[in-house]
Amino acid sequence: MMSERSNVLNPLLVLILVPAVFCTVQPPTFNPEMLTPMRTIGDCQACRVFIESFKEGLERTSRGKYEGGDAAWEEEKLKKSYKRSEIRLVDIQEGLCKTSKFSFQCHSMAEKAEEFIEEWWAQDPDESTDLYAYICIDNLKVCCPEHHYGKECTPCPGDHSKPCNGNGKCRGDGTRKGNGTCSCDAGYEGQFCDKCAVEYYLSYKDENKMLCSPCHVSCLGGCRQGTQKDCVACKTGFSFDTDEGCLDINECDDVDRCTRDQFCLNSIGSFKCADCDRACSGCYGDGPDSCRKCAKGYSKKGEFCIEDREDEDQSEKLTTTRYLTYIGLIIATGILLPKSTPLGSIVGAMVLIYIVGAEYYCMINGHTGLVNLKDFNLIQIFHT
Ligand SMILES: *[C@@H]1O[C@H](CO)[C@@H](O)[C@H](O)[C@H]1NC(C)=O
Numbered sequence: 001m002m003s004e005r006s007n008v009l010n011p012l013l014v015l016i017l018v019p020a021v022f023c024t025v026q027p028p029t030f031n032p033e034m035l036t037p038m039r040t041i042g043d044c045q046a047c048r049v050f051i052e053s054f055k056e057g058l059e060r061t062s063r064g065k066y067e068g069g070d071a072a073w074e075e076e077k078l079k080k081s082y083k084r085s086e087i088r089l090v091d092i093q094e095g096l097c098k099t100s101k102f103s104f105q106c107h108s109m110a111e112k113a114e115e116f117i118e119e120w121w122a123q124d125p126d127e128s129t130d131l132y133a134y135i136c137i138d139n140l141k142v143c144c145p146e147h148h149y150g151k152e153c154t155p156c157p158g159d160h161s162k163p164c165n166g167n168g169k170c171r172g173d174g175t176r177k178g179n180g181t182c183s184c185d186a187g188y189e190g191q192f193c194d195k196c197a198v199e200y201y202l203s204y205k206d207e208n209k210m211l212c213s214p215c216h217v218s219c220l221g222g223c224r225q226g227t228q229k230d231c232v233a234c235k236t237g238f239s240f241d242t243d244e245g246c247l248d249i250n251e252c253d254d255v256d257r258c259t260r261d262q263f264c265l266n267s268i269g270s271f272k273c274a275d276c277d278r279a280c281s282g283c284y285g286d287g288p289d290s291c292r293k294c295a296k297g298y299s300k301k302g303e304f305c306i307e308d309r310e311d312e313d314q315s316e317k318l319t320t321t322r323y324l325t326y327i328g329l330i331i332a333t334g335i336l337l338p339k340s341t342p343l344g345s346i347v348g349a350m351v352l353i354y355i356v357g358a359e360y361y362c363m364i365n366g367h368t369g370l371v372n373l374k375d376f377n378l379i380q381i382f383h384t
Pocket of ligand 1: 171179180181
């Protein structure tokens, strides 16, 4: 008995379960780091990430563990012993690098740092010890102090507090990498970033600071100040005027600049040819209201070129068909009515409802009905 029932049920169960299974299957999850090229960070930054994570762990475990200890003094004692305990260190290490984007690099740094961390922990250090300097600079030797670079942590060249004149970075600053040369910010160049780059001019200078600002967009090869009058020369797309400096050339003044089915758009220093609207055959701007002439199949209605509508004839054909249907129905009612009055009246009523309904439908959809409401001027009716 049981087996028979389950035989019947099995296909049913399959029918129910199969879609259920398909619907609950999780889409495969991708590690986003697999899809986007993995961003790598240098050893010094990895060490920095690790130290941040370790400090978070210190913070997280700073309130101690409150398990057991009925009396307040007992709890206090437990808290004190936990503070520098192996247990707390393990608690911290368990949570390390979990929330970091660079958890892989962080973990490998944590492994390298483990012995030094344990040393530091065993020394019962003052919480204020700079853990970053202790681990990353002094022991792991992956970082350098600020404004120092390279294997030996050489000081960056130039003014120590402001390498590269404050307008760039000394390559490898703070790490054991780089060669200490300046990598200048945009607008600056020179060995110590103390010159303005081409297309920039010196806009401010005192003993401490120099500022370079970009030349006017129309300038080519430098300038004295920031306006179009200060250019050394003009870029292409600009013409030189003795009073006004570099002026934009309106390329669109040339009527033959673009092809016949395009219009011209001037921009500062350049121009663009854009296609006319498809309603146009030649145009002086965008859209069907800017045509010189209408394209084939379109005709002018006011400002616009509008597509010639073929469906107007079709709509007329449909209207004729509709009226013919009405006539057919009325004739059928006329034949039925004398034969059987009750049936005839019912059919007559239905035909009437059908016609009224169909006309109403046509009217609200804007087709021409028997009564075209738009032609009906109600105000006029009341006035006469
Ligand atoms: C220093 O390094 C940069 C880029 O890493 C390189 O372009 C430059 O030539 C190097 N300079 C010297 C003096 O080695």
